[in-house]
Amino acid sequence: MPNRWLCLLLLPACISAVTLDCKHIRIDKKDFDLSALGGPKTIHQQRWLPPSISNTTFTIDLCNPLKKLKGIDSKEQCPSGTRVCGIEERYNPIDGVKEVTEVRPIAGEFSTSHGRAMDPEVTRLKESSNADQEGLRIELRGGKFPETRQGDLQKAIIELHCDAELTGNEGFEDDEAAVDVAGYGSMSKRAKDDKDDEDEDEPELPDLDKGKSLQFVSYKNEKDDVGVLRLTWKTKYACENAEKAPAKEPGNKSSGWGFFTWFFVVSFLLIAAYIIFGSWLNYTRYGARGMDLIPHSDMIRDLPYIAKEWVGGVADRMKSGGSRGGYSAV
Template sequence: MPNRWHCLLLLPACVSAVTLDCKHIRIDKKDFDLSALGGPKTIHEQRWLPPSISNTTFTIDLCGPLKKLKGVDSKEQCPSGTRVCGVEERYNPIDGVKEVTEVRPIAGEYSTSHGRSMDPEVTRLKESSNTAQEGLSIELRGGKFPETRNGDLQKAIIELHCDSELTGNEGFGDDEAVVDAATYGRMGKRADDDNDNGDEDEPELPDLDKGKSLQFVSYKSEKDDLGVLRLTWKTKYACESAEKAPAKEPEDDKKTAGWGFFTWFIIVLFLLIATYIIFGSWLNYNRYGARGWDLVPHGDTIRDIPYIAKEWVGGLADRMKSGGSRGGYSAV
C-alpha cells in the first residue's frame, strides 16, 4: 500500500517525464521555448530501387501528436499518439501506379495502447557531441516496426542547430514540392533508357526539401537493431540567447492583470445589485404583499430614471446654448 500511494504522489512528475513541453524546456539552468516550431513538418528520403522509386515521407510534430489526415486510409497512417511517422511509397514506372509499402511509427506516446512511452531526452549539443555548436539534441522514442514481438524499436534524434537568421519554419507551406507518379514514371523510363546504353548511373531524383530548415540525415538500423532517424534543424529558437524574454512582456502582463481585475469588479458589482433586487422584492412581497413595480426596491425611482435622464440632457443642452450667446444684447 505505501508503494502505491508513493506512485500516486509522484504521478505528476512521471507524466511530465514522458512528455515534451515545447514552451518550457530547461537545460543546465537555461530556458528554451520551441513552441514556434510546433505543427507537422515533412522531410523526405528518396531511393532508386529498380524498377521502382522509393519515397519515404517523414512527418514530425515536435510539440504534439500528429493528427489523422482526412481522406487517407487509417492503415496508411501512424497510430494515435505518434510524434514522428515514416510512410514509404513506391512508384513503379512499368504500370504507373504508386502504393504505400510501409508505415513506421518512429516516436510517440503509446503507453495506453502498447505500454511504450516517448521518454524524451533533451541535452545541449555542447554536452552531447562535445562540439562548439550551440543548440539542442532531442531524442524521442516509443515506436516499433513491425508491431510484433520481434519488431525493432525505433528512435528519432533531432539536432536543433542555432541559427539566428532562421526561424526553423522556412520551406514549409502549401507550395511544398510534390512529385506525382507520372513524373516518377518518366524518371524510371529515362533510367531504363540509360541502362540500355550501358550507363548504370541512377536517375537524378528531385530535391523535395530544398530551402527547408529541417533536413534529413539518415535512417538506418544501429546497435541492437534499433531503427534511428536522424534529422538536423536550423532555428534561432535553439540559440541560448533566445531564452531572454522581450522587454515589453512585463507591461503586457500588467495590462492583462489589470483587465482581469476590472472584469471581476464588474461581475461582483452585478451580482451584488442582482442580489439586492431579488432579496428586496422577496421582502416587499412577504411583508407588504406588494405586486408589480411595488415589488422592486425603490421602484418609483427606477421608473422615473428615463424622465430624470431626459430632463438632465435637456438642461445640459440649454446651458450649452446659452453659454454660446449674449442673450440678444450687444456691447455699447
C-alpha cells in the same frame, strides 16, 4: 487500496513529466522555447530500387502528437500518439503505379497501447561531441517496427543547430506530406527505354526538401539493432540567447474562436435550454399544447404589435420634431 488510489492520482503528473513541453525547456539553467517549431513537418529519403523509386516521408511534430489525415486509410498512417512517423511509398515510373509499402512509427507516446513511453531526452550540443556547436539534441523514443516480438525498437535524434537568421520554418510554407507522382513523371519515358539495359544509371531524383531548415541525415539500424532516424534543424530558437518564440508564426491564421463568437454560442445554448425546459414544464404541469408550450407565448404573439406601435411612436416623434413643444402662439 490506498496505494492504488495514490498511483491513480499521480498518474497525470507522471505522464506530463515524460512529455516534451516545447514552451518550457530548461537545460543547464538555460531556457528554450521551441513552440514556434510546432506542427507537422515533413522530410524525405529517396532511393532508386529498380524498377521502382522508393520515397520515405518522415513527418515530425515536436510539440504534439500527429493528427490522422482524413480520406486516408488508417492502415496507411501511424497510430495515435505518434510524434515521428515514416511512411514508405514506391513509385514505378514504367506503369505509373504508386503504393504504400511500410508504415513506421518511430517515436511517440504509446504507454496506453503498447506500454512504451516516448521518454524524451534533451541535452545541449555543447555538452556532447559537438563542443563548438550551439543548440540542442533531442531524442524521442517509443516506436517499434514491425509491431511484433521480433520487431526493432525505433527512435529519432534531432539536432537543433543555432542559426540566428532562420526561424526553422523555412521551406514548409507549401509543404505536402504526400509525394507528388507528377514529380517522377518525367522519368517514365527513360525507364521504359532503359528497362532492358543492365548498365542503367541511377536517375536524378527530384529534391523534395530544397530550402528547408529541417534536413534528413540518415535512417538505419545502429547499436542493438535500434532503428535511428537522424535529422538536423537550423533555427534561432536553439540559440541560448534566443528571443521568446511568438505564440503564432506570422501569416498563420488563428484557429481559436473570438469573444463575440463564444458569447453568441453560449447565449444561443442558454436560450435553447430555457425554451426546452419551459416547454417541458408547461406540458407536464399544465398540459399545454401547441404554442402554449413555449414560455411567455402570449408575449411572443404580441411582439409584432408591440414592434409596430414602437415604430409608429418613433415616426410620430420624428415628424413633430420641428414644433415648439406643442404650444400655440398667443
